[in-house]
Amino acid sequence: KNEVEQSPQNLTAQEGEFITINCSYSVGISALHWLQQHPGGGIVSLFMLSSGKKKHGRLIATINIQEKHSSLHITASHPRDSAVYICAGPLADTDKLIFGTGTRLQVFP
Amino acid sequence: DGGITQSPKYLFRKEGQNVTLSCEQNLNHDAMYWYRQDPGQGLRLIYYSQIVNDFQKGDIAEGYSVSREKKESFPLTVTSAQKNPTAFYLCASRQTGALNQPQHFGDGTRLSIL
Numbered sequence: 001k002n003e004v005e006q007s008p009q010n011l012t013a014q015e016g017e018f019i020t021i022n023c024s025y026s027v028g029i030s031a032l033h034w035l036q037q038h039p040g041g042g043i044v045s046l047f048m049l050s051s052g053k054k055k056h057g058r059l060i061a062t063i064n065i066q067e068k069h070s071s072l073h074i075t076a077s078h079p080r081d082s083a084v085y086i087c088a089g090p091l092a093d094t095d096k097l098i099f100g101t102g103t104r105l106q107v108f109p
Numbered sequence: 110d111g112g113i114t115q116s117p118k119y120l121f122r123k124e125g126q127n128v129t130l131s132c133e134q135n136l137n138h139d140a141m142y143w144y145r146q147d148p149g150q151g152l153r154l155i156y157y158s159q160i161v162n163d164f165q166k167g168d169i170a171e172g173y174s175v176s177r178e179k180k181e182s183f184p185l186t187v188t189s190a191q192k193n194p195t196a197f198y199l200c201a202s203r204q205t206g207a208l209n210q211p212q213h214f215g216d217g218t219r220l221s222i223l
Contacts, residue, residue, distance in 0.1 A: 004151065033211060041197055042216035086151070095140065095159065095205075096167075097212065099151035 003027045006087055006100035013107050019074040021085050021103045029089030029098070032070045034061050037084040037102065046072070046085075077107045111136045115200050115215035121223050122187070122194065130185045130218045132200035139205045141183035142212065145169060146197040155198075158183055159205060187220065195222050 004025045013019055023032065031050040037043045047054050047061040049070075054061050058077075063070040074081055084102040091098060113134045122128045134141065140159045144152040154167030158177040172191025177183055183202075187194045197219050201212040 002151065035214075040216060041199075041219065043199060043201075043214035045211045045213065048211045088152075095157065095203075096154060097142075097152075099153075101149060101151045 002101065004087060004089060004098050004100040006103050008103060009101070011103055011105045013077050013105070015078055015107055015109050017077050019077050019105065021072045023070045023087035023100055025068050025089055027098060028092040030092050031089065032063050033088045034072050035086040035088060037086060079107045079109050082106050113200055113202055113213055113215035115218050117218060118216065120218055120220045122220060123223050125189045127186055127188050128220065130187070130198055130220070132183045132185065132215060134181055134202045136202055136213060138202035138213070139180070140203045141177065142201040143175065143183070143185045144199045144201065146199060152199060155185065194220055196220060
């Protein structure tokens with residue numbers, strides 16, 4: 001069992017739909033990162049959060065530390081949101097990031 | 110603009126050859142990392158360095174070597190001892206000294222065996 005699990009693994013949506021990607025973890029982490037990986041492979045950091053909720057444009061990330069669960073929401077999805085979304089967390093008191101396997105999102109016009 | 114530059118984007122290697130992947134950052138970050146990404150798996154840590162002239166093995170260091178002679182550079186050598194080197198390799202850096210600083214990633218190098 002992976003220490004960081006994401007669901008779903010693959011997701012397709014029509015433009016405009018509301019998207020939710022979930023991340024659950026079984027290890028102690030101090031914060032959770034949401035990353036976006038585009039088809040070319042480069043990774044961009046979207047959010048880092050240790051409590052509550054953060055919003056950036058159409059993206060919203062929430063985390064419940066007690067339940068060890070985080071969600072990434074995309075409102076009014078657009079084809080340019082098509083990418084792999086990865087959650088990751090640093091193990092407490094270490095420099096090591098533990099990564100989920102990613103959720104591949106495809107948004108069709 | 111500050112960032113991480115990985116080169117080349119695509120790399121081909123003959124069996125039995127060593128090959129070196131370049132990673133340069135101008136973010137003045139202390140820590141640098143190398144990850145390997147395989148289909149269906151999360152990124153796995155190969156090596157990391159928190160300071161110049163020091164580095165530690167990650168989870169899958171066998172068959173790889175690194176050096177950190179300069180703060181801005183952290184090259185990764187894939188040696189002939191790495192039996193399955195075909196993968197996507199990502200370099201990252203992070204500023205240490207403050208809690209939960211995010212890692213910044215390069216665009217990756219895709220290595221294939223001929």
